[in-house]
Amino acid sequence: xxxxxxxxxxxxxxxxxxxxxxxxxxxxxxxxxxxxxxxxxxxxxxxxxxxxxxxxxxxxxxxxxxxxxxxxxxxxxxxxxxxxxxxxxxxxxxxxxxxxxxxxxxxxxxxxxxxxxxxxxxxxxxxxxxxxxxxxxxxxxxxxxxxxxxxxxxxxxxxxxxxxxxxxxxxxxxxxxxxxxxxxxxxxxxxxxxxxxxxxxxxxxxxxxxxxxxxxxxxxxxxxxxxxxxxxxxxxxxxxxxxxxxxxxxxxxxxxxxxxxxxxxxxxxxxxxxxxxxxxxxxxxxxxxxxxxxxxxxxxxxxxxxxxxxxxxxxxxxxxxxxxxxxxxxxxxxxxxxxxxxxxxxxxxxxxxxxxxxxxxxxxxxxxxxxxxxxxxxxxx
Amino acid sequence: xxxxxxxxxxxxxxxxxxxxxxxxxxxxxxxxxxxxxxxxxxxxxxxxxxxxxxxxxxxxxxxxxxxxxxxxxxxxxxxxxxxxxxxxxxxxxxxxxxxxxxxxxxxxxxxxxxxxxxxxxxxxxxxxxxxxxxxxxxx
Numbered sequence: 152x153x154x155x156x157x158x159x160x161x162x163x164x165x166x167x168x169x170x171x172x173x174x175x176x177x178x179x180x181x182x183x184x185x186x187x188x189x190x191x192x193x194x195x196x197x198x199x200x201x202x203x204x205x206x207x208x209x210x211x212x213x214x215x216x217x218x219x220x221x222x223x224x225x226x227x228x229x230x231x232x233x234x235x236x237x238x239x240x241x242x243x244x245x246x247x248x249x250x251x252x253x254x255x256x257x258x259x260x261x262x263x264x265x266x267x268x269x270x271x272x273x274x275x276x277x278x279x280x281x282x283x284x285x286x287x288x289x290x291x292x293x294x295x296x297x298x299x300x301x302x303x304x305x306x307x308x309x310x311x312x313x314x315x316x317x318x319x320x321x322x323x324x325x326x327x328x329x330x331x332x333x334x335x336x337x338x339x340x341x342x343x344x345x346x347x348x349x350x351x352x353x354x355x356x357x358x359x360x361x362x363x364x365x366x367x368x369x370x371x372x373x374x375x376x377x378x379x380x381x382x383x384x385x386x387x388x389x390x391x392x393x394x395x396x397x398x399x400x401x402x403x404x405x406x407x408x409x410x411x412x413x414x415x416x417x418x419x420x421x422x423x424x425x426x427x428x429x430x431x432x433x434x435x436x437x438x439x440x441x442x443x444x445x446x447x448x449x450x451x452x453x454x455x456x457x458x459x460x461x462x463x464x465x466x467x468x469x470x471x472x473x474x475x476x477x478x479x480x481x482x483x484x485x486x487x488x489x490x491x492x493x494x495x496x497x498x499x500x501x502x503x504x505x506x507x508x509x510x511x512x513x514x515x516x517x518x519x520x521x522x523x524x525x526x527x528x529x530x531x532x
Numbered sequence: 533x534x535x536x537x538x539x540x541x542x543x544x545x546x547x548x549x550x551x552x553x554x555x556x557x558x559x560x561x562x563x564x565x566x567x568x569x570x571x572x573x574x575x576x577x578x579x580x581x582x583x584x585x586x587x588x589x590x591x592x593x594x595x596x597x598x599x600x601x602x603x604x605x606x607x608x609x610x611x612x613x614x615x616x617x618x619x620x621x622x623x624x625x626x627x628x629x630x631x632x633x634x635x636x637x638x639x640x641x642x643x644x645x646x647x648x649x650x651x652x653x654x655x656x657x658x659x660x661x662x663x664x665x666x667x668x669x670x671x
Contacts, residue, residue: 288624373566504555508590520554520555521563524556
């Protein structure tokens with residue numbers, strides 16, 4: 152039994168059912184029933200058209216369930232009005248599933264969970280493990296999300312930007328365990344890019360590939376954070392980098408710039424530098440200017456201040472930093488870094504220790520504490 | 533088997549014997565400290581005595597039910613830990629506001645006469661592994 156084939160077909164079969172009018176939860180139940188049937192029947196009697204077989208069986212299961220449930224009569228009426236089930240279209244149309252899972256009525260975390268479940272075909276247990284929550288909690292979250300989107304029909308094109316935001320969130324979770332969410336996000340974005348001709352989809356895919364390429368070099372064996380400038384560039388995945396750069400260049404050539412392409416361009420410039428010293432910081436600042444224009448995000452301006460500090464010297468970076476709200480996350484960490492570059496080690500050590508207090512995660516907190524300790528140790532000698 | 537929660541406290545307790553703030557240690561001393569804790573957890577995993585270990589952010593807030601939809605938030609009554617910690621619960625929510633709301637709700641658990649006890653709860657964010665993209669310039 153080909154589990155990979157089944158997993159890859161599941162989203163498109165689900166989409167066919169939902170498009171024909173089945174509500175999301177019922178459609179998923181029906182598809183699960185059809186998969187069970189496939190596992191039972193296929194070994195002895197393999198179908199010629201696996202997807203067509205699954206659609207037919209799943210649709211029959213859905214109708215059975217709908218008819219046998221008197222309380223679902225309303226939905227049955229809905230089904231009656233739909234055109235009769237025809238042959239399953241040959242094109243992969245899971246796209247609608249992406250849009251459904253990124254529906255604006257869902258909270259970001261629900262949208263992420265639903266995408267992993269419906270589009271990614273992950274089990275509830277796998278998603279729960281990836282998010283470090285109990286399986287029962289995740290099951291509730293997913294069924295609540297399904298209820299929220301049940302009844303949503305695909306008569307209007309969805310918003311690609313929302314789908315990309317959800318995939319970006321999946322990537323950023325990035326836990327590695329049974330399920331590597333960063334790898335899963337890349338897989339899903341790759342599928343999306345094959346279906347949607349949109350430069351920002353390509354931009355996001357390029358961005359993910361370029362960041363993923365540096366992954367093994369970002370942490371030391373003991374789990375501590377290795378800053379970009381100290382990473383062993385020999386450990387970067389050059390194949391991923393080459394692919395990311397190529398996808399990005401094709402996207403940029405279309406002259407429809409968006410924030411993901413701009414972020415990917417910055418990542419590409421880092422990836423392209425043979426050493427940290429040879430990084431083209433001037434061009435990185437220019438991309439941050441574009442990014443700030445596109446997003447108006449204070450976090451982007453904070454990153455821009457770092458880049459200015461590298462391109463024009465730490466004083467220039469500190470001047471940029473002074474224009475920003477000092478309550479921004481990582482503001483103090485950036486101030487510490489720029490002060491160190493400027494030679495004021497006492498201030499830098501104090502700021503690193505302060506930044507460690509409000510670090511958003513463990514790796515960063517330890518990293519900042521070590522930075523403070525390093526400077527304090529140097530001053531004492 | 534009985535479960536115990538070992539709370540690492542950074543403040544509020546009597547001063548430790550070797551009371552040097554962490555940023556005054558050498559980076560090697562910090563690594564050794566972290567390694568010791570990791571090894572400790574790994575050893576207890578092997579003996580089957582490990583349940584859960586998490587790091588908490590320092591910015592704890594005290595939350596108490598004070599009537600519908602208005603949980604007051606303070607930097608704390610700074611009670612002794614044994615006065616406060618009768619148990620703990622971990623929640624996973626979309627926002628800080630939602631966490632506050634739930635803490636307020638939990639604080640309204642009924643006590644004497646079936647009335648809310650208006651218990652103070654300490655709300656502390658977990659620290660987790662670092663994300664990947666959002667901090668582009670550093671990593």
